[in-house]
Amino acid sequence: MGREMDQEPSVRTDQQLIEDVRNGDRSSYSELVKRHQKGLLRLSMRFMKDLDLSQDIVQEAFIKAYEKLNLFEGRSSFKSWLFQIAVNVARNKLRENRYHFSDIDDVEIGVNATAESSxxxxxxxxxxxxxxxxxxxxxxxxxxxxxxxxxxxxxxxxxxxxxxxxxxxxxxxxxxxxxxxxxxxxxxxxxxxxxxxxxxxxxxxxxxxxx
Known part of the structure; x- marks a missing residue:
């Protein structure tokens, strides 16, 4: 009995958090944002090469996801669904801001670069x-x-x-x-x-x- 009481609560899945949001618990959406914002920003930076614009994409993607959360059917992961929204937002941003993307020397595309990179x-x-x-x-x-x-x-x-x-x-x-x-x-x-x-x-x- 005591051992069970000492156990830490299990981490809630994305789907469980989504159900909580649908039931009116907005704090659960904050948890989803914390869980996925780094990955979404990394993805956005691959397209935009500009931190401010990438952060705009992340914010817009999370807003759109929240507004459409009742449409999420769970056939794919929430991450994939969120990435889908972000990619669509990035596509639109690229069309609007083509002049921003000619200089990409400050974005590292290299894989597993080490301190000894020559x-x-x-x-x-x-x-x-x-x-x-x-x-x-x-x-x-x-x-x-x-x-x-x-x-x-x-x-x-x-x-x-x-x-x-x-x-x-x-x-x-x-x-x-x-x-x-x-x-x-x-x-x-x-x-x-x-x-x-x-x-x-x-x-x-x-x-x-x-x-």
């Missing part, structure tokens, strides 16, 4: 950053969600509101375009994959896309 690593990273930013929106979305958010293609399809095969095709086209950069730039040919963690990661994704 100038070569930085140069490769900058090339990738610029190529990623130039991808068509759907291809970039699939790439960001798969590579940086590590979501499954089923989740990506849900977020992009498209068939599974379409999500995978967008991902594949994006990676093949990036691979072409490495193949066509002579200054990249001398950098072996084992010398660069980021290059290793991208090579693995290229191979996966070709399957």
């Amino acid at each position: 100038l070569i690593d930085h140069a490769v990273g900058n090339i990738l950053q610029k190529e990623v930013d130039q991808l068509p929106f759907k291809q970039k979305t699939a790439l960001v969600l798969r590579v940086y958010e590590d979501l499954s293609f089923a989740e990506i399809a849900e977020i992009m509101q498209c068939p599974y095969d379409t999500a995978k095709a967008n991902y594949r086209h994006a990676l093949l375009k990036l691979k072409e950069v490495f193949q066509t730039r002579a200054d990249l040919h001398t950098w072996a994959p084992e010398t660069n963690g980021m290059f290793n990661e991208m090579n693995a994704k290229f191979a996966e896309a070709a399957e």
Whole structure:
């Protein structure tokens, strides 16, 4: 009996918090915001490259999610549903603010960068950053969600509101375009994959896309 009383309360699931919100408990939505705001900001930064605009996306996405919470059916995770809303908001923001997104040198696209990152690593990273930013929106979305958010293609399809095969095709086209950069730039040919963690990661994704 005493042992049971000493046990800490279990963490409530997203679905439980959503039900609480629907029943009038607004504090439960605050918990959902705390739980997902970092991931949503990270995702938004991949698209906007501007902290203020990214924070605007996060705020707008959470407001829209709250207003539409009764429409959430639970067929996907709340995170996927929230990402879907944020991606749509980001798309609209990009259309409104195209002039903001030509300079992306201050956004790190590199994977698993270490303290020993060299100038070569930085140069490769900058090339990738610029190529990623130039991808068509759907291809970039699939790439960001798969590579940086590590979501499954089923989740990506849900977020992009498209068939599974379409999500995978967008991902594949994006990676093949990036691979072409490495193949066509002579200054990249001398950098072996084992010398660069980021290059290793991208090579693995290229191979996966070709399957």
